[in-house]
Amino acid sequence: MSDATPNADAPEQADGVPGEPKTAAELIRKPMPWGVRIFGFVACLIVTWVFVQQAYDWFQTQGKPLDTLNPQGPNAITIQNLVNPVFAIAAVVGVVVIGAVVVIAITYRERPGDDDEEFVKQTEGNTTFEIAWTLAPAILLAVIGFFTVVTIQQLEKPAPDAMKVDVFGQQWWWGFRYHVGADGQPIRGGQAGEFPADSVDDVVTANELVVPVGSEVSLRITSNDVIHSYWIPALNGKKDAVPGMYTYWKIQGDKPGVYLGQCTEFCGLSHANMRMVVRVVQPDEFATWLANQRKPARDLEKDPTADPKAVEGQKLFKSLLCASCHAVRGINDAKVAGLEEVGGKKQPGVKDLEVSGQAPDLTKFSTRGMFAGSIFNSRYPDKVNPDQAPEGSPPYRLYQSTCTPDGLSQCGDPRDASNPGNPANPFYTPALAAWLRDPGKQKPMANTPEQNPYANGPNTTNDLKMRGMPNLGLTEEQISQLIAYLETLN
Numbered sequence: 001m002s003d004a005t006p007n008a009d010a011p012e013q014a015d016g017v018p019g020e021p022k023t024a025a026e027l028i029r030k031p032m033p034w035g036v037r038i039f040g041f042v043a044c045l046i047v048t049w050v051f052v053q054q055a056y057d058w059f060q061t062q063g064k065p066l067d068t069l070n071p072q073g074p075n076a077i078t079i080q081n082l083v084n085p086v087f088a089i090a091a092v093v094g095v096v097v098i099g100a101v102v103v104i105a106i107t108y109r110e111r112p113g114d115d116d117e118e119f120v121k122q123t124e125g126n127t128t129f130e131i132a133w134t135l136a137p138a139i140l141l142a143v144i145g146f147f148t149v150v151t152i153q154q155l156e157k158p159a160p161d162a163m164k165v166d167v168f169g170q171q172w173w174w175g176f177r178y179h180v181g182a183d184g185q186p187i188r189g190g191q192a193g194e195f196p197a198d199s200v201d202d203v204v205t206a207n208e209l210v211v212p213v214g215s216e217v218s219l220r221i222t223s224n225d226v227i228h229s230y231w232i233p234a235l236n237g238k239k240d241a242v243p244g245m246y247t248y249w250k251i252q253g254d255k256p257g258v259y260l261g262q263c264t265e266f267c268g269l270s271h272a273n274m275r276m277v278v279r280v281v282q283p284d285e286f287a288t289w290l291a292n293q294r295k296p297a298r299d300l301e302k303d304p305t306a307d308p309k310a311v312e313g314q315k316l317f318k319s320l321l322c323a324s325c326h327a328v329r330g331i332n333d334a335k336v337a338g339l340e341e342v343g344g345k346k347q348p349g350v351k352d353l354e355v356s357g358q359a360p361d362l363t364k365f366s367t368r369g370m371f372a373g374s375i376f377n378s379r380y381p382d383k384v385n386p387d388q389a390p391e392g393s394p395p396y397r398l399y400q401s402t403c404t405p406d407g408l409s410q411c412g413d414p415r416d417a418s419n420p421g422n423p424a425n426p427f428y429t430p431a432l433a434a435w436l437r438d439p440g441k442q443k444p445m446a447n448t449p450e451q452n453p454y455a456n457g458p459n460t461t462n463d464l465k466m467r468g469m470p471n472l473g474l475t476e477e478q479i480s481q482l483i484a485y486l487e488t489l490n
């Protein structure tokens with residue numbers, strides 16, 4: 001090959017001189033055959049269509065527990081009434097803009113024989129156009145902004161006659177405190193920000209918020225550690241739980257059922273395992289539930305008819321560390337049951353009913369269908385054959401897929417909890433055993449040396465402080481005694 005002559009072996013080029021840099025126009029002007037183009041386009045369409053179809057089918061089978069487009073109460077409907085028109089407007093704008101781009105691209109594409117040097121006529125300084133495309137989006141956004149503000153105001157407006165419930169976010173579960181009067185009735189009324197002082201008549205529970213159908217519930221939300229966010233999409237939008245301050249929210253369910261939610265502010269290791277549930281029940285069912293929640297636990301050690309295994313469990317609960325984190329009213333709350341000096345007067349403090357304030361209240365554990373941040377069933381979901389759920393193995397994880405408002409019993413429905421030992425709705429022993437055996441294995445909680453080097457040592461810095469429930473090295477016998485005890489907490 002000589003330097004002087006172009007490479008004679010180089011393939012003949014259609015345009016231009018071999019070896020010379022090509023102009024952009026030459027590069028463009030090598031279209032693929034139409035057949036290939038059409039084939040490519042159709043193939044892309046088919047792949048996209050199949051993908052969307054599969055994804056959609058999959059979501060359908062998932063029961064869509066967090067479907068934001070399926071409102072089941074007035075607050076969620078208020079949001080829907082904003083979302084739908086905004087979505088429609090966005091769709092029209094999208095079609096117009098994308099349509100214009102496609103039409104323009106096709107109409108004014110470069111064609112063979114076009115003059116490379118010719119510069120397309122520029123449209124510049126067209127005042128009419130410029131005013132139009134500035135004003136049109138501005139007006140559109142102003143209209144959407146106006147209705148957004150109206151919607152926010154509607155959602156913030158307190159319901160005049162609402163029940164009041166405090167919501168505490170914690171790594172990685174939710175606690176609730178129902179404000180109840182000495183008469184056993186929920187305290188109602190007042191502005192959204194007006195909550196009664198805590199009292200020993202209040203009901204403290206965890207994971208599941210039980211509310212009567214068709215009635216507004218006023219929520220006062222806060223956090224005991226980092227920022228969380230409370231969100232039950234079927235019943236309302238989300239509201240942050242911020243440590244050191246209160247945020248206010250409300251929910252109402254118009255159809256009995258179980259509504260699932262998910263913490264939506266990243267809060268550390270088990271953020272994804274921090275779920276919550278609202279059970280919307282008939283008013284009489286709610287009244288029964290509330291009356292039962294107010295009762296302290298039976299002291300099994302004083303009950304000669306109690307199952308000896310459960311009695312042992314209660315003793316373990318008191319003697320092992322359990323009782324320093326968890327409260328069981330009537331058993332280990334005596335020292336705290338009402339009694340913080342405030343201004344010379346004994347008054348119940350926020351944490352009185354929670355002992356350490358760091359773990360779910362277990363007084364009525366057995367009346368809840370789920371535990372540990374609502375990720376496990378504590379009752380057998382009725383489509384799971386207990387015989388097919390050997391110890392330590394799935395499927396005791398909550399079936400979100402089938403846990404829909406119409407599939408109550410799939411969500412570990414605890415409604416028969418008042419009837420312990422009911423074979424139709426037995427306690428989910430393998431799930432609980434796995435939890436007690438090694439909680440950190442069931443749910444990452446920064447409480448194992450792998451997750452947190454300080455888990456077994458002194459917690460010197462705050463951010464390395466152990467979270468969640470530790471592995472207490474229980475024996476299998478202790479585990480089964482503790483489970484027998486937990487089942488009596490109904």
Ligand code: HEC
Pocket residue numbers: 171172173206207317320321322323324325326358359360365368370371372373374436443445467468469470472474482486
């Ligand atoms: C260091 C504090 C601590 C100790 C000690 C402790 N737990 Fe826990 N426990 C927790 C925390 C925190 C959770 C919530 C974990 C979560 O959901 O992320 C929990 C959750 C539970 C739950 C599920 C409750 C629910 O409604 O979600 C049960 C049941 C339970 N613990 C039983 C026990 C028993 C029995 C013992 C004693 C053998 C014990 N715990 C000891 C902190 C503790």
Ligand SMILES: [Cu+2]
Pocket residue numbers: 169170172227228229263264265266267271274
């Ligand atoms: Cu969270």
